[in-house]
Amino acid sequence: xxxxxxxxxxxxxxxxxxxxxxxxxxxxxxxxxxxxxxxxxxxxxxxxxxxxxxxxxxxxxxxxxxxxxxxxxxxxxxxxxxxxxxxxxxxxxxxxxxxxxxxxxxxxxxxxxxxxxxxxxxxxxxxxxxxxxxxxxxxxxxxxxxxxxxxxxxxxxxxxxxxxxxxxxxxxxxxxxxxxxxxxxxxxxxxxxxxxxxxxxxxxxxxxxxxxxxxxxxxxxxxxxxxxxxxxxxxxxxxxxxxxxxxxxxxxxxxxxxxxxxxxxxxxxxxxxxxxxxxxxxxxxxxxxxxxxxxxxxxxxxxxxxxxxxxxxxxxxxxxxxxxxxxxxxxxxxxxxxxxxxxxxxxxxxxxxxxxxxxxxxxxxxxxxxxxxxxxxxxx
Ligand code: TRH
Numbered sequence: 001x002x003x004x005x006x007x008x009x010x011x012x013x014x015x016x017x018x019x020x021x022x023x024x025x026x027x028x029x030x031x032x033x034x035x036x037x038x039x040x041x042x043x044x045x046x047x048x049x050x051x052x053x054x055x056x057x058x059x060x061x062x063x064x065x066x067x068x069x070x071x072x073x074x075x076x077x078x079x080x081x082x083x084x085x086x087x088x089x090x091x092x093x094x095x096x097x098x099x100x101x102x103x104x105x106x107x108x109x110x111x112x113x114x115x116x117x118x119x120x121x122x123x124x125x126x127x128x129x130x131x132x133x134x135x136x137x138x139x140x141x142x143x144x145x146x147x148x149x150x151x152x153x154x155x156x157x158x159x160x161x162x163x164x165x166x167x168x169x170x171x172x173x174x175x176x177x178x179x180x181x182x183x184x185x186x187x188x189x190x191x192x193x194x195x196x197x198x199x200x201x202x203x204x205x206x207x208x209x210x211x212x213x214x215x216x217x218x219x220x221x222x223x224x225x226x227x228x229x230x231x232x233x234x235x236x237x238x239x240x241x242x243x244x245x246x247x248x249x250x251x252x253x254x255x256x257x258x259x260x261x262x263x264x265x266x267x268x269x270x271x272x273x274x275x276x277x278x279x280x281x282x283x284x285x286x287x288x289x290x291x292x293x294x295x296x297x298x299x300x301x302x303x304x305x306x307x308x309x310x311x312x313x314x315x316x317x318x319x320x321x322x323x324x325x326x327x328x329x330x331x332x333x334x335x336x337x338x339x340x341x342x343x344x345x346x347x348x349x350x351x352x353x354x355x356x357x358x359x360x361x362x363x364x365x366x367x368x369x370x371x372x373x374x375x376x377x378x379x380x
Contacts, residue, residue: 004373007038009083011073013092014045021049022258022277024089026154030369032067034157040083044073052258085110085376103135110379112142117276119308124149142375144368146311153280155367160359163266163284173267180253181240188214190268193224194278195292201227203336209248218264220253286359288351293332305332316354320347
């Protein structure tokens with residue numbers, strides 16, 4: 001890829017949780033590190049940012065982090081030059097004064113709407129299509145995705161090699177886990193649990209507690225903790241809490257930085273993830289996983305769930321695919337998943353193989369940052 005002497009602006013409004021900032025921060029860093037671009041990341045909520053990147057100064061209007069110029073998106077917009085490429089993440093509305101400046105440029109910028117991730121097949125047809133126009137500036141849809149013909153997934157250069165090396169290195173994993181205060185028993189299966197509130201959790205924990213194999217469940221602090229506490233019969237759970245019920249050890253982890261979270265996923269035998277970014281990172285971990293999809297109005301998320309499952313389970317035997325479907329659908333509907341978990345466990349080697357094969361297949365596609373840069377090169 002040639003080095004481009006261009007400036008990129010990425011705009012992020014934090015709607016809720018951490019996915020919006022998680023995706024844009026990852027993208028901004030990658031554009032700087034791998035494509036030597038000058039990137040400004042405009043974020044309206046630096047507190048959410050601080051959770052995944054503790055170096056963030058929440059009071060700074062402007063700061064540099066890992067080569068990215070981070071700007072607090074002010075409520076009162078100040079006059080500023082428009083960049084060569086402008087990315088509005090997840091259809092966020094740009095400041096009107098900035099759009100005017102975009103339109104006043106001699107050569108209008110490439111203006112992209114970086115959309116939400118979906119495995120649905122219509123995405124391929126919409127990727128790269130024109131969206132709205134502001135004066136002379138045309139906005140274009142840019143869709144991440146799993147299928148050829150989409151913008152692909154965020155994946156840093158060398159990520160999969162790094163992940164495999166780490167997974168082969170028992171000592172490195174032990175050290176990493178110990179750094180988080182995790183002492184894994186040699187025969188215990190390690191599971192990470194990052195999810196929204198879920199009424200189906202108790203049935204899963206019942207089954208894990210009664211299981212023949214010990215389970216060490218790692219729960220980063222967040223929305224599911226209330227359900228975990230209820231099941232344990234405790235009032236609340238603080239970071240660092242460890243509770244044992246029969247074969248199940250539950251441990252509450254602090255919210256850790258993004259790259260540490262990756263390593264945590266790589267250590268675990270099974271990862272429950274949610275939203276968009278952790279969902280993709282669990283796929284790069286190459287281990288069986290469970291997705292708590294972000295709920296949307298009129299249940300449109302259910303189509304997304306079906307579309308992803310159809311792709312992800314296509315290489316499985318009908319019985320294993322049925323088990324995965326049952327588990328994922330029940331989890332996203334907040335229904336009990338104890339029986340579905342036991343069914344999935346019967347196909348474990350197949351699910352492990354499938355997770356790695358899926359990761360390999362997805363790893364063959366251009367990553368999202370490279371696809372964006374290529375899109376720009378084609379556009380000019
Ligand atoms: O937090 P999420 O649920 O985020 C989103 C938002 O709700 C968003 O509005 C919605 O559009 C989207 O989901 C679908 O889940 P997600 O996307 O997985 O983002 C979590 C981020 O937090 C991700 O970048 C990983 C990171 N993370 C850490 O850095 N450390 C941690 O300890 C954990 C658990 C996560």
